[in-house]
Amino acid sequence: MLKLEDIKTFTLNVNGEKKSVILGPTDVLLDVLRDKLGLTGGKPGCENGDCGACTVLLDGVPIKSCLMLAVEAVDHEITTIEGLSNTVVQDAFVNEAGFQCGYCTSGFILNTFALLKEQPEADDAVITEWLEANICRCTGYDDIKNAVKLAQNNLR
Amino acid sequence: MDHFEVVGRSVIRKESPDKVSGRVKYLNDLSSPDMLHAALKTSTHAHARIASMDIKEAAASPGVRAVLTGKDFPQYLGLYLGDKTPLAINKVRYYGEPVAVVVADTKLAALRAAELIKVIYEPLPVVDSPSIALKEGAPILHEEMASYAHISAIMPEPGTNIANRTKIRKGDIKSGFEAADVVVADSFSFPPGDHVAMEPRAAITEILPNGQVIIHSTTQAPFVVRALMAEYFGIEPGKITVIAPPIGGGYGGKAGIQLEGLAYLLSKSVGGRKVKLVNTREQDLISSPGHIGFEAKVRLGATKEGVLTFAELSFLFDTGAYADYAVNISRAAAIACTGPYRIPNVSCDSLCVYTNHPFATAYRGFGHVELAFAIERSIDLLAEKLGMDAMELRLKNAVVAGDTTPTQSVLDHNTGNLPECIRRVGSLIEWDKGTVIKKEDGKIIAKGMGCLWKAPAMPTNSDGGAILTFNEDGSINLHCGAVEIGQGIKTGLAQLLAEKLQMSINQVHVVYDVNTTVAPHDWATAASRSLFMVGRAVLDAADDTIRQLCHTAAAVLRCPEEDLTVANGMIFVKDEPSISLKVREVALGYVYPDGTAVGGQVIGRGKYIARRLTSLDPLNGAGNPALEWTMGAQAIEVELDPRDCSYKITRAASVMDVGKVINPHIARGQVIGSIGMALSFAGKEGFLLNERGQVQNSDLRSYKILRYGEQPEYLIDFVETPQGDGPYGMRGLGEQGVIGIPGALANALSRAVGKPLNRLPLTPEEIWKSKEGKK
Numbered sequence: 023m024l025k026l027e028d029i030k031t032f033t034l035n036v037n038g039e040k041k042s043v044i045l046g047p048t049d050v051l052l053d054v055l056r057d058k059l060g061l062t063g064g065k066p067g068c069e070n071g072d073c074g075a076c077t078v079l080l081d082g083v084p085i086k087s088c089l090m091l092a093v094e095a096v097d098h099e100i101t102t103i104e105g106l107s108n109t110v111v112q113d114a115f116v117n118e119a120g121f122q123c124g125y126c127t128s129g130f131i132l133n134t135f136a137l138l139k140e141q142p143e144a145d146d147a148v149i150t151e152w153l154e155a156n157i158c159r160c161t162g163y164d165d166i167k168n169a170v171k172l173a174q175n176n177l178r
Numbered sequence: 179m180d181h182f183e184v185v186g187r188s189v190i191r192k193e194s195p196d197k198v199s200g201r202v203k204y205l206n207d208l209s210s211p212d213m214l215h216a217a218l219k220t221s222t223h224a225h226a227r228i229a230s231m232d233i234k235e236a237a238a239s240p241g242v243r244a245v246l247t248g249k250d251f252p253q254y255l256g257l258y259l260g261d262k263t264p265l266a267i268n269k270v271r272y273y274g275e276p277v278a279v280v281v282a283d284t285k286l287a288a289l290r291a292a293e294l295i296k297v298i299y300e301p302l303p304v305v306d307s308p309s310i311a312l313k314e315g316a317p318i319l320h321e322e323m324a325s326y327a328h329i330s331a332i333m334p335e336p337g338t339n340i341a342n343r344t345k346i347r348k349g350d351i352k353s354g355f356e357a358a359d360v361v362v363a364d365s366f367s368f369p370p371g372d373h374v375a376m377e378p379r380a381a382i383t384e385i386l387p388n389g390q391v392i393i394h395s396t397t398q399a400p401f402v403v404r405a406l407m408a409e410y411f412g413i414e415p416g417k418i419t420v421i422a423p424p425i426g427g428g429y430g431g432k433a434g435i436q437l438e439g440l441a442y443l444l445s446k447s448v449g450g451r452k453v454k455l456v457n458t459r460e461q462d463l464i465s466s467p468g469h470i471g472f473e474a475k476v477r478l479g480a481t482k483e484g485v486l487t488f489a490e491l492s493f494l495f496d497t498g499a500y501a502d503y504a505v506n507i508s509r510a511a512a513i514a515c516t517g518p519y520r521i522p523n524v525s526c527d528s529l530c531v532y533t534n535h536p537f538a539t540a541y542r543g544f545g546h547v548e549l550a551f552a553i554e555r556s557i558d559l560l561a562e563k564l565g566m567d568a569m570e571l572r573l574k575n576a577v578v579a580g581d582t583t584p585t586q587s588v589l590d591h592n593t594g595n596l597p598e599c600i601r602r603v604g605s606l607i608e609w610d611k612g613t614v615i616k617k618e619d620g621k622i623i624a625k626g627m628g629c630l631w632k633a634p635a636m637p638t639n640s641d642g643g644a645i646l647t648f649n650e651d652g653s654i655n656l657h658c659g660a661v662e663i664g665q666g667i668k669t670g671l672a673q674l675l676a677e678k679l680q681m682s683i684n685q686v687h688v689v690y691d692v693n694t695t696v697a698p699h700d701w702a703t704a705a706s707r708s709l710f711m712v713g714r715a716v717l718d719a720a721d722d723t724i725r726q727l728c729h730t731a732a733a734v735l736r737c738p739e740e741d742l743t744v745a746n747g748m749i750f751v752k753d754e755p756s757i758s759l760k761v762r763e764v765a766l767g768y769v770y771p772d773g774t775a776v777g778g779q780v781i782g783r784g785k786y787i788a789r790r791l792t793s794l795d796p797l798n799g800a801g802n803p804a805l806e807w808t809m810g811a812q813a814i815e816v817e818l819d820p821r822d823c824s825y826k827i828t829r830a831a832s833v834m835d836v837g838k839v840i841n842p843h844i845a846r847g848q849v850i851g852s853i854g855m856a857l858s859f860a861g862k863e864g865f866l867l868n869e870r871g872q873v874q875n876s877d878l879r880s881y882k883i884l885r886y887g888e889q890p891e892y893l894i895d896f897v898e899t900p901q902g903d904g905p906y907g908m909r910g911l912g913e914q915g916v917i918g919i920p921g922a923l924a925n926a927l928s929r930a931v932g933k934p935l936n937r938l939p940l941t942p943e944e945i946w947k948s949k950e951g952k953k
């Protein structure tokens with residue numbers, strides 16, 4: 023059971039804004055982003071690290087926010103999908119229709135965004151290595167692949 | 179004047195900017211501080227008597243507002259057959275069945291309390307497959323079947339485990355058998371599995387003091403939910419509002435009624451407060467209904483020239499513990515039982531059978547993936563026995579307009595061109611370059627083909643509606659009951675409207691959420707019929723709009739109404755376009771310079787109801803249940819390593835005759851998505867059940883599905899034989915792309931290893947066992 027002294031106020035750095043939140047020691051980052059900060063772009067798909075729908079960036083590195091405690095993210099830069107706007111990657115996902123239902127999309131976009139920042143010249147093998155962390159059940163991955171390629175080209 | 183060519187163009191989805199920004203609100207994104215949260219307690223046995231249940235500790239746990247068990251809700255509910263209580267009473271019939279539920283202030287408190295419920299089970303013998311369920315002396319899962327309410331189109335058989343049986347009798351099997359020179363007979367099967375929509379199912383329900391029941395649900399069928407909720411619980415339909423936000427993947431898995439009934443009862447038990455019930459992934463996989471299991475026996479005969487003479491078919495659908503949509507899936511499979519082949523003599527018994535497996539609901543393809551797997555494998559076996567090329571055999575027997583279906587209805591001139599699909603798919607996959615090629619490194623490249631047909635399986639009175647309202651700038655709001663599940667329906671409908679009214683698609687505004695109190699009636703977003711049926715309603719509403727605009731404009735312009743037309747935001751005289759008014763000057767009523775107003779606002783109304791559909795004759799299945807038939811052919815190329823039977827799917831080709839393609843990019847995406855899903859299903863998926871009927875792979879770590887990088891190169895084409903009554907000549911295509919793939923994959927792999935592979939999933943281990951003759 024939670025005891026009062028377990029609960030403390032922390033500052034989370036989300037999308038470049040400092041957010042004051044009360045965190046318990048067992049609060050999961052995904053839940054805190056969604057339920058306390060209203061950032062619902064990251065989705066619970068399995069809450070077990072298997073699907074990538076909950077992906078956010080921690081200091082630019084994609085992580086599965088369902089597997090991280092919110093307190094672990096203190097002192098790091100968190101980027102959620104709401105923190106990206108009109109990026110080349112998002113435009114590419116629009117133009118290549120890299121989504122259908124859209125539930126997996128924020129995870130794929132954030133993962134792609136981080137990948138192309140870190141390895142702009144990533145080849146197919148590297149792209150696969152990164153994106154096989156995420157599941158999409160709608161697209162058969164073809165339009166996602168096209169979107170990643172388009173983004174890669176447009177960033178060159 | 180601009181000509182707006184909107185139909186046939188790959189316009190970008192309406193919801194694109196919101197989806198790539200994480201701003202679309204799915205159901206589970208809605209939350210408010212007044213909301214209570216529910217958590218399910220599920221069965222750890224596949225078949226057991228509930229000896230006792232102790233909820234005391236759970237009820238005393240902090241934050242808990244209610245703990246409810248089966249006895250609290252004794253109603254039997256069911257889509258077509260009322261065989262299921264919201265929570266199990268006395269007996270559980272599958273592993274994962276909800277037995278109790280906790281309502282608490284937070285999700286965590288609810289989950290924690292659910293853990294504290296103690297259930298003691300007395301295990302019962304498990305019915306492990308549909309064929310076992312039909313054996314003499316098999317345990318009867320639903321002893322009370324005789325008392326279950328059901329719709330007249332299905333025929334449960336009390337005292338057995340048969341929830342429905344559909345019989346097809348066409349021609350005469352005996353003479354078909356006598357005419358055959360070559361006969362093949364074999365069995366085919368696969369286990370039940372799941373849709374694995376990335377969004378788990380969820381519902382939020384509240385009951386207002388005035389009796390209004392407000393249900394937010396991840397549903398593809400908000401109007402079905404409204405009607406059934408009214409029926410089940412005796413609520414006035416007008417007091418029920420069902421709201422369906424955009425859905426994070428449906429594939430049929432959200433087409434029935436699922437968590438809504440329970441969520442309503444939960445809200446009722448806490449004084450009407452808002453209660454949110456969300457499946458965990460594990461519950462979504464096994465507690466909520468999934469993909470049906472299947473066992474089939476096929477006997478197929480042909481003359482030595484390869485002309486099919488008969489098909490004798492037995493389909494056993496494994497619906498698991500409850501019937502849900504499955505009683506109609508087995509029926510739909512019977513209607514299309516032969517696949518798209520001309521077979522004069524057909525006998526098919528298609529049964530929906532109870533077992534102690536997780537239960538089944540609609541799944542993309544609705545019975546057709548299943549039958550097609552059995553039929554397409556049989557066609558290949560027959561070709562082999564005849565010494566004939568498998569594509570040649572398909573071409574020779576492919577249905578064309580004028581042929582009759584198994585239900586004896588005639589395929590009319592709207593029927594797609596299947597032979598052309600087969601030829602084109604053959605050239606896409608380079609069939610003539612060889613179907614088995616040994617590479618120098620020892621690997622084997624092999625190809626397989628599968629054909630498909632499908633008609634929507636839906637009530638004979640299925641309908642759609644559309645309402646158009648105007649904004650001050652002459653732009654239009656399109657209201658309808660079709661749910662956006664990722665198929666791009668809102669965009670497709672907007673395209674039809676923009677084309678019809680010759681306006682920019684940017685001037686058409688769509689509404690994401692469907693609210694049954696606001697939107698016109700719509701059967702359901704299922705059966706690949708929304709763009710067809712709601713599309714017809716949109717065109718009807720557009721005509722109504724044009725009529726109203728011209729009526730008011732005729733008075734103002736002082737000219738005959740019939741001389742006017744609408745395009746490009748203008749209402750004008752056809753042969754003298756300079757005599758005109760702007761649509762926006764008329765749409766909300768025309769105002770003369772002196773302030774006098776006439777006409778009033780334009781509200782376009784449109785509707786459509788399925789044309790001349792009939793029920794089936796119970797004895798021989800004769801009838802006309804099909805709105806339209808989409809035909810197609812598909813092919814798979816694999817590269818197999820014979821040492822360990824691992825394989826890569828290198829290419830997947832698909833050619834479907836879908837009539838006019840309204841949005842090529844979206845259409846292509848639907849087909850590719852279907853193929854990816856079908857490859858995943860056929861190559862990897864299915865529940866691993868132990869001998870006690872417990873699911874061993876109930877999370878996404880152990881239930882494997884297709885990942886990025888495993889997808890083949892997709893080769894997609896369409897034939898566009900127009901559908902006379904479809905909007906701009908289109909036909910449905912959302913599901914069909916799954917149908918031919920499992921058969922095509924199994925045919926390719928069978929060819930590669932030189933052994934018949936008649937069971938799914940086709941994992942390397944299973945292929946290796948078949949190859950080595952191991953059990």
Ligand code: FES
Pocket residue numbers: 065066067068069070071072073074075076077086087088089
């Ligand atoms: S929700 Fe985090 S990986 Fe699936």
Ligand code: FES
Pocket residue numbers: 120121122123124125126127157158159160161376426427664
């Ligand atoms: S777009 Fe639906 S899961 Fe990827």
